[in-house]
Amino acid sequence: MRRLPNDTITLSVPDISFETLFGDPDFPANAHGGNDIMTVSVESMTSLNLVGDTATLLDHSRGGNDTLRVNIAGSLNTVIVDGDAQSMSGHAKGGNDTVIGDSTNSIRNGFSLYGDAEGAMSDHAQGGNDTVIGVFGGRSLNTLVGDGGSMSGDAHGGNDTMAAHQTSLTGSAVLYGDALGLADHAQGGNDDLTFTIGKEAQTGGGNLYGDAHELSGDARGGNDTLTVVDLHGNLHFYSFLMVGDAFSMFGNAHGGNDVLTGGSHADILVGDARHYYPAAPGSITGGRDILNGKGGNDEMWGGPNSDTFAFDKGSGQELIHDFNQGNIIVGSAAVEHDLIDVRDYGFVDWTALKSLISDNGSGNAVIHLTASDTITLQGVQTADLHATDFIV
Numbered sequence: 001m002r003r004l005p006n007d008t009i010t011l012s013v014p015d016i017s018f019e020t021l022f023g024d025p026d027f028p029a030n031a032h033g034g035n036d037i038m039t040v041s042v043e044s045m046t047s048l049n050l051v052g053d054t055a056t057l058l059d060h061s062r063g064g065n066d067t068l069r070v071n072i073a074g075s076l077n078t079v080i081v082d083g084d085a086q087s088m089s090g091h092a093k094g095g096n097d098t099v100i101g102d103s104t105n106s107i108r109n110g111f112s113l114y115g116d117a118e119g120a121m122s123d124h125a126q127g128g129n130d131t132v133i134g135v136f137g138g139r140s141l142n143t144l145v146g147d148g149g150s151m152s153g154d155a156h157g158g159n160d161t162m163a164a165h166q167t168s169l170t171g172s173a174v175l176y177g178d179a180l181g182l183a184d185h186a187q188g189g190n191d192d193l194t195f196t197i198g199k200e201a202q203t204g205g206g207n208l209y210g211d212a213h214e215l216s217g218d219a220r221g222g223n224d225t226l227t228v229v230d231l232h233g234n235l236h237f238y239s240f241l242m243v244g245d246a247f248s249m250f251g252n253a254h255g256g257n258d259v260l261t262g263g264s265h266a267d268i269l270v271g272d273a274r275h276y277y278p279a280a281p282g283s284i285t286g287g288r289d290i291l292n293g294k295g296g297n298d299e300m301w302g303g304p305n306s307d308t309f310a311f312d313k314g315s316g317q318e319l320i321h322d323f324n325q326g327n328i329i330v331g332s333a334a335v336e337h338d339l340i341d342v343r344d345y346g347f348v349d350w351t352a353l354k355s356l357i358s359d360n361g362s363g364n365a366v367i368h369l370t371a372s373d374t375i376t377l378q379g380v381q382t383a384d385l386h387a388t389d390f391i392v
């Protein structure tokens with residue numbers, strides 16, 4: 001396999017230009033891309049597509065391990081960065097890249113960062129294990145994707161590390177661990193997604209999807225970790241949607257076992273998907289997820305399969321929508337046993353906890369952990385709850 005040279009490229013793109021830059025523009029069949037270091041600065045009203053290797057990785061070609069960084073100043077730029085290529089097919093393999101977009105102190109700049117390819121990853125294409133980092137503010141909406149625009153056939157997503165960091169007043173980001181859509185037999189990797197709210201941040205938020213926006217066919221979500229970190233604390237204008245696998249699951253899709261940890265505001269945490277469209281009753285299966293909303297008044301859905309809802313002191317007014325009901329929602333008759341973990345509250349035993357549970361006016365069980373912390377179980381009555389439903 002021919003190995004292409006390792007290049008170091010540093011340049012500035014002038015205002016009002018359209019540029020597409022490749023790390024290895026001349027890419028022979030089945031070559032191995034170089035390990036390139038590319039740093040590009042962008043001013044205003046520019047459209048940039050920075051690609052670590054070449055336009056299309058085909059057959060048995062491989063992307064190099066590239067470090068791609070775009071520094072964005074000014075305003076109204078459109079930036080797309082691909083760790084490897086614009087599309088991948090055959091048995092192509094993406095490299096393990098570091099992709100960085102930085103728009104701190106600029107206004108209205110959006111960037112889209114892909115660990116592997118902005119377009120389709122099809123056939124047996126395999127994403128690398130990439131590090132995707134977006135640093136932003138300035139009223140921007142940004143997208144971070146661990147692998148590709150779409151994955152189909154037997155494509156596999158890599159195990160990616162993704163970090164979105166809001167450094168200034170306003171801004172938001174959407175993170176996908178693998179791709180916007182996973183179809184056929186595509187499989188998501190085991191990704192680590194983090195959104196950090198910086199000390200200067202005032203409003204914003206984002207959506208974190210462990211795998212994709214849509215899982216269809218026989219697609220399978222990976223085992224992902226989703227975390228919101230709040231360095232500012234106690235904000236009023238933040239909201240996060242955190243979903244372990246995908247916004248929508250269709251057909252025979254399978255969810256992975258995900259761990260979701262919210263921030264200090266009102267988050268929505270979903271173990272598998274927000275919406276389900278099974279091909280037949282129970283054809284969609286969910287993972288065994290662990291959800292912890294942390295502070296703020298959070299809403300949670302564990303989704304199908306047995307999930308654990310964990311609560312820390314100061315958790316606020318929490319609502320679980322589908323306690324032991326996730327399998328029913330996808331039409332499955334399989335037994336499900338969700339758990340509520342309240343160890344952080346230090347109750348002596350189940351009897352002590354049980355005395356704090358009562359039905360509200362709507363007939364839903366409410367667990368009064370403290371004067372200010374409660375858990376409401378939608379569609380569940382106090383009489384339905386037993387010691388085996390809790391980790392005390």
Ligand SMILES: [Ca+2]
Binds near residue numbers: 115
């Ligand atoms: Ca890559």
Ligand SMILES: [Ca+2]
Binds near residue numbers: 147157188189190
């Ligand atoms: Ca991935």
Ligand SMILES: [Ca+2]
Binds near residue numbers: 223224244
């Ligand atoms: Ca997942």
Ligand SMILES: [Ca+2]
Binds near residue numbers: 307
């Ligand atoms: Ca689940």
